[in-house]
Amino acid sequence: MADVISPAKLAANPLFLRDEDLRQGIELLFYAYRDFTGEPDAILARLGLGRAHHRAIYFVGRHAGITVSELLAILKITKQSLSRVLSQLVREGYIQQRPGKRDRRQRLLELTDKGKELERQLTRTQRERIARAYRDAGAEAVAGYRKVLLGLIDETERRKILARLDGSKAG
Amino acid sequence: MADVISPAKLAANPLFLRDEDLRQGIELLFYAYRDFTGEPDAILARLGLGRAHHRAIYFVGRHAGITVSELLAILKITKQSLSRVLSQLVREGYIQQRPGKRDRRQRLLELTDKGKELERQLTRTQRERIARAYRDAGAEAVAGYRKVLLGLIDETERRKILARLDGSKAG
DNA sequence: GAAATTACGTCAGCCATATTGACCTATATC
């Protein structure tokens, strides 16, 4: 009963908001994410690393000098979880820490050359995959992709992320 | 050095294929997925279940009478991993199994009433989130979202998934 | 300048989810 959509509700919704279409949207996200993470995972496995290391390396590479707490805010995991990953990456020479100038409690993170090399290797497959999808779909579709994904993000996060994305672009 | 894009390559690419834009596309996918899974996870945690249970419940709900091997092909995990999840869901009365008619080795899966109820509860938040994003972005953007996500999926999978999506729509 | 807060780290234990490899049963198929 509860999954029967009332005629009124149905009429109020444009065609692309039917339950079927929403489910399709959910599933496409699942499938895309599933396949998107597959290739880097294989590379990481050979190095004794996991997807969590990839995420850390990616965002440190993206925002050189990022603080631990900023990274935590991006990843939305606990500091204990991040700590395990991060200390391994530091120990194995992928990431360097240096104390913050303004605030010496901070440990600013950046990739070493070894880290940059791995980052490139990991991101290459994903960048190629995205590039292919973008090219095949065309500029207009890309704009739509961005618009919808942005709309899926928590509202309170959206501004911050937009700033982050644009910030990287500028700097 | 290796991350410097050659002028030739740059010129050959339309604006939306610049490295920055590709990275933006990667990150949007990460953020959207991160926030997309947050709400159901909270519900599941209270029931002693995890994200893996959600996925199983979702796809069994979507394809009533699905076989175990079909479900494995969708989730792309090992049968041992699925088995743990599935047997818990059967034990706790969310999913029923019945032998296949044509092939009695098969165990066709379907949601019980309890399972359907949970499925609705879990999917509600995601459906609402997608609906909001779709509505805000508009029909054209939605088409682009679908196009790009489909392009991100492994090529060998794309046909199968399209058939699956359309099949659910028809039947 | 003492007290409180903040940034970060760490130890310990728990749980969910994935893996590989080996082995088993029942049913289909050649």
Add this chain to the structure above:
DNA sequence: GATATAGGTCAATATGGCTGACGTAATTTC
């Protein structure tokens, strides 16, 4: 009858989350 397939199971292992408690150094506040 032999072989293949659908599915399940036992065991061991790894990853990546979590909570809770505690510690240190630096900054901020009163």
